[in-house]
Amino acid sequence: MDNLTQLLKDADPLRHxxxxxxxxxxxxxxxAAVRPAEARPSRRAVLPRIAALAAAALVALVVAYVSxxxxxxxxxxxxxxxxxxxxxxxxxxxxxxxxxxxxxxIYLHPEALVSNEDVAGAVAVDGTSGFSVxxxxxxxxxxxxxxxxxxxxxxxxxILLEGRVAMAPTVRxxxxxxxxxxxxxxxxxxRRIAEGISRR
Amino acid sequence: xxxxxxxxxxxxxxxxxxxALFDAHADRLYRLARRLAPSVDEALDLVQEVFxxxxxxxxxxxxxxxxxxxxxxxxxxxIRRDQWRKETVRRREAAQSxxxxxxxxxxxxxxxxRLTVWRALEALSPRRRAIVVLHELDAMPASAIASLLGITxxxxxxxxxxxxxxxxxxxxxxxxxxxxxxxxxxxx
Numbered sequence: 001m002d003n004l005t006q007l008l009k010d011a012d013p014l015r016h017x018x019x020x021x022x023x024x025x026x027x028x029x030x031x032a033a034v035r036p037a038e039a040r041p042s043r044r045a046v047l048p049r050i051a052a053l054a055a056a057a058l059v060a061l062v063v064a065y066v067s068x069x070x071x072x073x074x075x076x077x078x079x080x081x082x083x084x085x086x087x088x089x090x091x092x093x094x095x096x097x098x099x100x101x102x103x104x105x106i107y108l109h110p111e112a113l114v115s116n117e118d119v120a121g122a123v124a125v126d127g128t129s130g131f132s133v134x135x136x137x138x139x140x141x142x143x144x145x146x147x148x149x150x151x152x153x154x155x156x157x158x159i160l161l162e163g164r165v166a167m168a169p170t171v172r173x174x175x176x177x178x179x180x181x182x183x184x185x186x187x188x189x190x191r192r193i194a195e196g197i198s199r200r
Numbered sequence: 201x202x203x204x205x206x207x208x209x210x211x212x213x214x215x216x217x218x219x220a221l222f223d224a225h226a227d228r229l230y231r232l233a234r235r236l237a238p239s240v241d242e243a244l245d246l247v248q249e250v251f252x253x254x255x256x257x258x259x260x261x262x263x264x265x266x267x268x269x270x271x272x273x274x275x276x277x278x279i280r281r282d283q284w285r286k287e288t289v290r291r292r293e294a295a296q297s298x299x300x301x302x303x304x305x306x307x308x309x310x311x312x313x314r315l316t317v318w319r320a321l322e323a324l325s326p327r328r329r330a331i332v333v334l335h336e337l338d339a340m341p342a343s344a345i346a347s348l349l350g351i352t353x354x355x356x357x358x359x360x361x362x363x364x365x366x367x368x369x370x371x372x373x374x375x376x377x378x379x380x381x382x383x384x385x386x387x388x
Contacts, residue, residue, distance in 0.1 A: 028222055034252060
């Protein structure tokens with residue numbers, strides 16, 4: 001469509017713009033003075049501990065399963081719980097993941113914003129389409145989540161259980177002290193998850 | 201702003217990388233930013249924000265000119281997309297809460313035409329807009345855009361087709377620019 005191409009060329013702001021040259025030095029020195037990320041403290045230090053716990057729990061489960069013990073009332077194993085920011089399109093450095101029971105694909109940020117030790121408590125809640133799990137966060141984590149999600153409106157946030165994305169709702173407004181994991185859980189499942197999440 | 205302060209030695213390697221990235225890619229990023237953002241100032245902010253994100257990123261930018269470029273361009277488009285979404289919400293709220301700002305465009309035909317096209321571009325999502333301007337104004341082939349943005353050529357073509365369609369529709373709706381552009385011969 002030559003017509004449109006021509007219209008775009010006429011409208012191109014760079015035709016009436018001196019380009020970067022006038023501002024290049026100012027911008028360059030601003031960038032040269034940038035301090036490296038004074039980002040929020042890394043959560044890596046605590047992750048190995050949680051991972052080890054989760055791994056131990058998992059081994060216990062597998063062993064119990066293999067040896068034919070039916071775990072109707074599992075010994076409240078920890079359910080690894082994480083909240084991470086995510087994107088709905090590929091970004092270098094992010095990890096692709098599929099949302100459980102859906103075809104939705106998201107891209108996870110590498111660091112967990114919230115995990116088990118940030119949880120004040122979790123309860124199973126009876127909802128319209130099955131049970132949900134409501135998670136209450138400790139104040140520090142709630143503030144961290146509020147800040148992170150307020151800069152993330154319109155983009156997804158992922159809730160992970162045992163490393164799998166249980167749900168990835170789009171952030172409509174900042175999320176703070178509580179999050180509800182909706183899923184058509186049975187009451188027993190919701191209880192197990194709630195108890196597992198509260199376990200540190 | 202005067203001279204940049206001396207930075208502590210631990211950060212110099214990163215700052216050197218940042219300035220090297222700036223020197224190699226700033227012009228290219230600005231060109232794209234200016235075509236995606238509503239004003240010069242916003243374009244400059246957008247470029248600066250790209251480098252702030254790079255400085256704060258948990259992983260380093262990959263090395264190699266085209267890998268760097270792809271990374272930076274994608275970051276830029278993502279930032280612009282976030283801004284655009286907020287602007288879109290605000291625009292919608294403004295439209296609901298009061299009369300639109302009075303516009304008194306200059307009667308000059310070419311100016312009106314530019315304004316119309318520019319407004320139409322505002323309606324495209326930044327990614328689609330980026331694809332359209334890279335193709336139409338930088339004459340980048342679809343395959344090159346695909347590898348720059350890390351998407352398939354088919355997706356690029358689809359965005360181009362949708363983008364053209366949306367633009368044409370918007371331009372028609374806003375009232376076709378008076379007078380055809382110089383080379384407007386639409387053969388069919």
